[in-house]
Amino acid sequence: MADDYLIEVDDCIKRYGGVVALKGVSLRVRKGSVHGLLGENGAGKSTLVKIIAGIVQATSGTMRFNGEEIVDADVKAMEEKGVFLVTQEPMIVEPMTVADNLMLGRWPARSGFVRDRHMMALATSFLEEANLDPRRLASTLSVVEKRKLNILRALHSGGKLIILDEPTTALTMADKHQLFTFMKQLRAQSVSFLFISHYNEEILEICDEVSVLRDGQMIGQGQVVSHLDSSALSEMVIGRDVHLFKRVTDEAKGDVVWTLRDVRASGLSVDRLDIRKGEIIGFAGLPGSGAKELGRAIYGLMPSARGFLDESGVAHALPRDPAEALRTGIAFLSEDRLRDGIIAIQSIAENMTLSSLPAVSRFGWVSRSAERQLVEKFWRLFAVKAASHAAPLGSLSGGNQQKVLLSRLVATEPRLVILNEPTRGIDVGVKEEVHRLVDDLSHRGVSVIIITSDIEEMLRIVDRVALFVDGRISAIEPAHGLTKEDVFEMAYSASDRSVSASHQPLH
Numbered sequence: 001m002a003d004d005y006l007i008e009v010d011d012c013i014k015r016y017g018g019v020v021a022l023k024g025v026s027l028r029v030r031k032g033s034v035h036g037l038l039g040e041n042g043a044g045k046s047t048l049v050k051i052i053a054g055i056v057q058a059t060s061g062t063m064r065f066n067g068e069e070i071v072d073a074d075v076k077a078m079e080e081k082g083v084f085l086v087t088q089e090p091m092i093v094e095p096m097t098v099a100d101n102l103m104l105g106r107w108p109a110r111s112g113f114v115r116d117r118h119m120m121a122l123a124t125s126f127l128e129e130a131n132l133d134p135r136r137l138a139s140t141l142s143v144v145e146k147r148k149l150n151i152l153r154a155l156h157s158g159g160k161l162i163i164l165d166e167p168t169t170a171l172t173m174a175d176k177h178q179l180f181t182f183m184k185q186l187r188a189q190s191v192s193f194l195f196i197s198h199y200n201e202e203i204l205e206i207c208d209e210v211s212v213l214r215d216g217q218m219i220g221q222g223q224v225v226s227h228l229d230s231s232a233l234s235e236m237v238i239g240r241d242v243h244l245f246k247r248v249t250d251e252a253k254g255d256v257v258w259t260l261r262d263v264r265a266s267g268l269s270v271d272r273l274d275i276r277k278g279e280i281i282g283f284a285g286l287p288g289s290g291a292k293e294l295g296r297a298i299y300g301l302m303p304s305a306r307g308f309l310d311e312s313g314v315a316h317a318l319p320r321d322p323a324e325a326l327r328t329g330i331a332f333l334s335e336d337r338l339r340d341g342i343i344a345i346q347s348i349a350e351n352m353t354l355s356s357l358p359a360v361s362r363f364g365w366v367s368r369s370a371e372r373q374l375v376e377k378f379w380r381l382f383a384v385k386a387a388s389h390a391a392p393l394g395s396l397s398g399g400n401q402q403k404v405l406l407s408r409l410v411a412t413e414p415r416l417v418i419l420n421e422p423t424r425g426i427d428v429g430v431k432e433e434v435h436r437l438v439d440d441l442s443h444r445g446v447s448v449i450i451i452t453s454d455i456e457e458m459l460r461i462v463d464r465v466a467l468f469v470d471g472r473i474s475a476i477e478p479a480h481g482l483t484k485e486d487v488f489e490m491a492y493s494a495s496d497r498s499v500s501a502s503h504q505p506l507h
């Protein structure tokens, strides 16, 4: 019945110049349900939800919300009706506190006093669980904390339809669990969700129905999730089941090339870590445990850090800044695409070659043909989807921006690579390509450090896992034979007893 549906989109077309992002799409979301939206990078997911939220106007098509025809509504009009979108990139007012940011999205007049108090209580408990101090200034939050605040704001909005565009990237298991619990509580109060994710297991866990976009077309609308499994989802998204990449590790490998010694910074104290030529090592740990921090220190992003990074037995102080790190042969993929990564208005080609200008320059001039060759190579390798090499990076879908950043990093021909959340926002098919690329880099002698909240992914591609607790490395274990549960247990149980942590049993 039509009044079962909160949102009904019909024949939606969206053109961006010559690019047709949506080619006549229809979507129906039931009241009080969690509806998954799936599809490859560039399939049109973000475009569709931006249209529903009034951020982008459709070229043509119709939309009904709660049975009412919506014409020319902007964000404010849609928020007043109860539609909230949490985008892929955090939108936070930095000079305001966490509590003030939380209030921004609220429309108390709509939600009614009792319900409102109930929401407030839920949100406060979530803030506590999420370890976010309401009095903190938003500018001091990490990327992940900002993301959590954004999600909270939407959940707290009193809205009827909450849209989450890849909300879980870089969240810990505990955060994810909290988010899903909160979503279920709101669903029981007949709030609906549109949920975009590249993780099949999340779709299977939280969604009631799922719709799949492929190349701007809806190829499966409102499929009941309880009838599906992970391979069925992958088949719908990329037209085939994914073959999960698993690195074949060779324990007795190359010589130790990189040695970290006596690294000290606030909250970080690492006496020694040896990394072999061509080794892939994972840094795992809870937020603030030092895993991310050590990665930043190695790339010169923690100016207060002191210590050594020796290469082949030659003593070197840690790089003082990223420029020095790059000259040393170190490359870094940031988890914060917008802050440290992309130059949105520059073209894809310029962004890809930005860090490797010396390689494509002769006597200070950028060689256009060298640049073109390099761009061509990565364009094909990662199946970048965009109008042309000259398209501004900001016009690409989230996953395609990540592919360009990875290309830029590999193009610098580094000897040590630090990857933060490397497959962030990348679809299930290309994720495996990225794993193969990293494996391939290692076979060419590049040492790789991977820092990701996706422990399952980490265990498939690394040789060893270094576990961080309270700023120290508490254990280093071969990945072979470790399970996700082992790693969590080590991270959580050891955080209470960091002194004896180096002797923690694995099970």
Ligand SMILES: Nc1ncnc2c1ncn2[C@@H]1O[C@H](COP(=O)(O)OP(=O)(O)OP(=O)(O)O)[C@@H](O)[C@H]1O
Residues within 6 Å of the ligand: 016, 019, 020, 021, 039, 040, 041, 042, 043, 044, 045, 046, 047, 048, 385, 386, 387, 394, 395, 396, 397, 398, 399, 400, 425, 427
């Ligand atoms: N502002 C824009 N200008 C030009 N083209 C755009 C713009 N925004 C999106 N596109 C294009 O529309 C298509 C769909 O992009 P969209 O962001 O909706 O994909 P997506 O399914 O969300 O992908 P991802 O999983 O990578 O986030 C892409 O080809 C993209 O390049």
Ligand SMILES: [Mg+2]
Residues within 6 Å of the ligand: 045, 046, 047, 088, 165, 397, 398, 399
């Ligand atoms: Mg998107």
